[in-house]
Each structure stands twice: as structure tokens, then as C-alpha cells.
Amino acid sequence: MSSTSDQGRRDFLKKAAAATTTVTLAPGVVLHTLQAQAEPRTTPVTDKVRWGMLIDTSKCVEGCNDCVEACDQENGLDLVNKPEGADDALWERQRPQWIRHVKLKDNMTGRITNLVMMCQHCEFPPCVDVCPTGASFKRADGIVMVDRHICIGCRYCMMACPYKARSFIHADVAEKLTRAPRGKGCVESCNFCVHRLDNGQTTTACQDACKHQAIVFGDLKDPDSPVSKALKAYPSVQIRDDLKLNTGVRYTNI
Amino acid sequence: MTGKRSITLLAILVSSLFFGLGTAHAGEGVEGTAKADKLTSCVEPTPVMRRRHFEFIEHQRDLTVHQGIRGSKHSLAGCVDCHARRDASGKPVPVNAEGEFCNTCHEYAAVEFDCFMCHSTVPGEK
Numbered sequence: 420m421s422s423t424s425d426q427g428r429r430d431f432l433k434k435a436a437a438a439t440t441t442v443t444l445a446p447g448v449v450l451h452t453l454q455a456q457a458e459p460r461t462t463p464v465t466d467k468v469r470w471g472m473l474i475d476t477s478k479c480v481e482g483c484n485d486c487v488e489a490c491d492q493e494n495g496l497d498l499v500n501k502p503e504g505a506d507d508a509l510w511e512r513q514r515p516q517w518i519r520h521v522k523l524k525d526n527m528t529g530r531i532t533n534l535v536m537m538c539q540h541c542e543f544p545p546c547v548d549v550c551p552t553g554a555s556f557k558r559a560d561g562i563v564m565v566d567r568h569i570c571i572g573c574r575y576c577m578m579a580c581p582y583k584a585r586s587f588i589h590a591d592v593a594e595k596l597t598r599a600p601r602g603k604g605c606v607e608s609c610n611f612c613v614h615r616l617d618n619g620q621t622t623t624a625c626q627d628a629c630k631h632q633a634i635v636f637g638d639l640k641d642p643d644s645p646v647s648k649a650l651k652a653y654p655s656v657q658i659r660d661d662l663k664l665n666t667g668v669r670y671t672n673i
Numbered sequence: 674m675t676g677k678r679s680i681t682l683l684a685i686l687v688s689s690l691f692f693g694l695g696t697a698h699a700g701e702g703v704e705g706t707a708k709a710d711k712l713t714s715c716v717e718p719t720p721v722m723r724r725r726h727f728e729f730i731e732h733q734r735d736l737t738v739h740q741g742i743r744g745s746k747h748s749l750a751g752c753v754d755c756h757a758r759r760d761a762s763g764k765p766v767p768v769n770a771e772g773e774f775c776n777t778c779h780e781y782a783a784v785e786f787d788c789f790m791c792h793s794t795v796p797g798e799k
Contacts, residue, residue: 458744459743459744460741460742460743460744461742461744461745462742463736463740463741463742464740464741556739558739558740558741559740560741564738566735566738566739567791568734568735568738591790595791595792595793596793596797597750597753597792597793597796597797598797600791600792600793601791602790602791603790605791613741614743616741617737617741617742617743618743
């Protein structure tokens with residue numbers, strides 16, 4: 420009897436020792452993990468993370484275009500030039516845009532709301548439903564993207580998107596960035612600066628550029644992330660929530 | 674070790690020789706200015722690369738786009754980064770330009786490739 424209890428005591432001590440070792444090791448382990456995250460990703464993305472965004476429309480300022488310009492530079496959209504002889508109005512409508520500034524006016528009250536609109540990274544994306552080749556897809560971490568290696572440029576996804584988030588590249592692009600490949604005949608849209616995320620960064624270009632702090636970006640599945648905390652603290656809406664797409668981009672003060 | 678060092682020295686010597694001659698005008702790649710020129714082998718042994726480089730990058734593109742894996746040794750950005758030469762003024766020359774690394778072989782083998790319809794042809798930002 421005494422030997423059994425002794426055994427139990429010994430086990431307890433062993434476990435306690437093991438636990439202490441883990442604790443002692445913990446700072447080293449955490450440091451290691453952080454270092455690994457700063458490096459380019461070597462393991463597949465998982466659904467343990469879902470990237471999302473919260474946009475506070477009360478902080479979004481009319482006339483400010485910082486996030487749009489930052490997106491254009493980050494993703495090389497400013498390198499896409501108007502095709503020779505193209506109509507100005509047509510170009511304005513058709514040039515690629517991943518993020519747009521939208522001004523809404525309530526005609527009854529006259530209240531004006533400013534917001535930015537981009538791919539909403541739906542959980543149930545209509546663009547993925549309609550894609551005939553599987554080029555439009557949702558990554559495990561919730562980012563909706565176009566695999567332009569298999570995109571045939573049919574533009575069904577552009578028709579299906581309720582947010583008008585996608586753009587089509589109509590002409591050859593002379594200069595491209597390494598981080599943002601781009602070619603004639605493919606559809607593209609906001610990808611939450613996926614090259615940044617895959618290289619260990621945790622912010623998007625638009626968020627970094629917004630001096631009004633109207634954009635909060637982060638992991639919706641992590642309760643301690645800034646975006647989750649903000650969503651918990653303030654009432655937010657999904658645009659066209661009647662479609663039940665469970666968007667990854669939410670808005671407050673609309 | 675000494676062998677490697679002597680190769681490096683030789684490479685520097687050769688490249689300085691070419692710089693000294695000043696034969697290459699702007700826009701034309703200068704011999705020995707690509708990172709690859711200073712290395713003894715690619716990410717795989719040369720015969721393997723010659724036969725299978727397209728398989729490597731085609732497989733890698735799916736892993737990168739769909740799974741977000743970027744820290745791999747088989748990447749097109751890696752090819753460009755290592756094989757792009759510089760012109761006399763130090764500007765990188767597109768790898769698919771006439772006489773450059775990708776073009777030389779593909780021209781000879783008469784194999785068209787579409788990588789650079791979308792991808793950057795010069796080493797770029799991260």
C-alpha cells in the first residue's frame with residue numbers, strides 16, 4: 420500500500436519536474452515560434468486562423484485616399500497603365516481596383532457615410548460557387564483568392580460578386596512586382612496582402628496607411644486579436660447580410 | 674574550402690576583366706554579374722534542373738498559391754533572383770531578354786513559356 424502511494428508521489432514529482440522544465444523552456448519556445456513566423460511560411464495555412472477586418476466608417480474621412488494609394492503601391496496596381504487609345508471614362512470604370520472609397524448618402528436624412536469597399540472574404544463566397552475552373556477559391560485561412568494559373572478570364576465571378584470587388588486585366592502589363600504577378604486576361608481582387616501574411620507579417624498595406632485608424636485587421640478566431648476585441652466591443656454589420664455569406668470584413672457606424 | 678575560394682576569386686577576376694573592357698553597353702547583361710555565376714550548383718544538381726525545373730516550379734506554384742508556402746527552394750522568384758544578370762550600369766536585365774539565362778535555352782529548344790506574362794523578370798522586392 421505504502422509502495423503504491425510512494426509510486427504516486429514519485430509520479431507526481433516527475434510530472435511536476437516535467438512541468439517545470441516546460442515552463443523553463445517556454446520563453447525559448449515562444450521566442451523560437453516568433454522567429455519562425457517572421458520567416459517565409461514553410462507549412463500549409465490552416466483553418467485555425469481566419470483573417471478578417473473591421474472598418475469604422477465614422478473614422479473614415481471624405482477626401483482621404485491613403486488606403487487606396489497604399490494598396491495600389493503594395494500590389495503594383497499603379498503600374499497598370501491605360502491602354503493606348505482607350506477612352507478615359509471607360510478606363511476609369513475598368514481599371515483594376517482592389518479597394519475603393521465609397522460615399523453613401525441617406526436621401527431621407529441627408530447623413531453621409533464614408534467607407535472603403537473591397538473583397539469581403541466571405542465564408543461562402545459566390546465567386547467560388549460560380550467559377551468553372553476552380554481558379555476562384557478560398558484558402559484555409561479564409562482569404563478568397565484567384566489562382567491566376569488556372570483562371571480563364573470568363574468573369575463569371577465578377578458578375579456573381581455582390582460587392583463589385585473584382586477587377587479584370589484587359590491589356591498586357593509591362594511592369595510587375597515580384598510580390599504581385601499580373602497578366603492580361605485574368606481576374607483579381609484584394610487578397611489581404613497575402614504575400615505579407617505568408618512572409619510572417621500581420622498587417623495589410625491599407626491598415627498601415629490609415630492614419631485615422633479606421634481599419635482593424637487580424638485573426639477572427641483569436642479572441643485576443645485587436646479585430647476580435649473590437650468586434651466584441653462595438654456593434655458591427657455585414658454589408659448585404661441578407662445573402663448570409665458570413666463576410667470576413669465587417670463595418671461599424673454605418 | 675580553398676577550391677571554393679579560388680573559384681570565387683576567379684569569378685571576381687573574370688567579372689572585373691569584363692567590367693574593365695567595358696564592352697557591354699547598357700541593357701545587355703554583363704558576364705558574371707548574376708548570383709548564380711558565383712555558385713557551383715543550383716538548388717538541385719544541374720542535370721536534374723535541366724530536365725525537371727518546370728516540374729519543380731509548376732508544383733511549387735500550387736503550394737504557394739493555395740497553401741501559402743513561400744519559404745521553399747523551388748520558387749520562380751528564386752530563379753529570377755539568382756539568374757538575372759546586370760548591365761554595365763548595374764541595372765538588372767530581364768531573365769527572358771534575348772541572350773539572357775531563360776531565353777538562351779528556350780530559344781534553342783524552341784519551347785515557349787508563359788511564366789513572364791505575369792511574373793516579374795527582374796529581381797524585386799521581397
